[in-house]
Amino acid sequence: MTNKLKGKARAKNSKKQNRLKKIRIESTIRDLQRCILTHDASSLYEPSLDVIIEDDLSFIAKMKKVLAACKSGVGLAGVQIGFNKKVVVLDAKKDGRYKVYINPEIIEHSEETVKDYEGCLSYPKISIPVERYVSVKVKYVSEDFKEHVDNMSNFEARIIQHEIDHISGKCLVGDAWKAKQAKRKTLV
Numbered sequence: 001m002t003n004k005l006k007g008k009a010r011a012k013n014s015k016k017q018n019r020l021k022k023i024r025i026e027s028t029i030r031d032l033q034r035c036i037l038t039h040d041a042s043s044l045y046e047p048s049l050d051v052i053i054e055d056d057l058s059f060i061a062k063m064k065k066v067l068a069a070c071k072s073g074v075g076l077a078g079v080q081i082g083f084n085k086k087v088v089v090l091d092a093k094k095d096g097r098y099k100v101y102i103n104p105e106i107i108e109h110s111e112e113t114v115k116d117y118e119g120c121l122s123y124p125k126i127s128i129p130v131e132r133y134v135s136v137k138v139k140y141v142s143e144d145f146k147e148h149v150d151n152m153s154n155f156e157a158r159i160i161q162h163e164i165d166h167i168s169g170k171c172l173v174g175d176a177w178k179a180k181q182a183k184r185k186t187l188v
Helices: 003-033 059-069 154-167 172-187
Strands: 075-077 087-090 099-109 113-120 123-133 135-141 147-153
Touching: 059 075, 059 087, 075 154, 087 154, 099 154, 113 154, 113 172, 123 154, 123 172, 135 154, 147 154
Parallel strands: none
Antiparallel strands: 075 087, 087 099, 099 135, 113 123, 135 147
């Protein structure tokens, strides 16, 4: 076989390997996205439990992977993938720099609020206007169990408020979706 034919065979094999790799990656992404509980999962409306130092926090790595697999996702609460613990992962800039908030709570907030459209990974393709505080002060514990306080404003403040709602057993986007579904049923 000539070198030219060997080169063509290698290029063809390389293209095939790249296609297979792409298919495996896309399959993994779909599998991760399917981990997110949606619409009728009753556990989305149950308050999460406090994390204690003895808890196994290995599920946080899975939360990061799931959030990375969601192109539009910027925040995820443990309860959204079946872990009923007060853990929130944020990637507000979608740059892969995940920030983990364990047992987060808002300890202060601005008087000023703003209403803006908000979506939710548990209610895909739904966006509703939600009023949120412009800035918040959040107390939380990091993965090394050290206590911290962050001042957050604008988009980041909106995200943390949304995720804290989730760990509190609330979902304003979900409530709006349920109201819309009920209204449809009464019109039929």
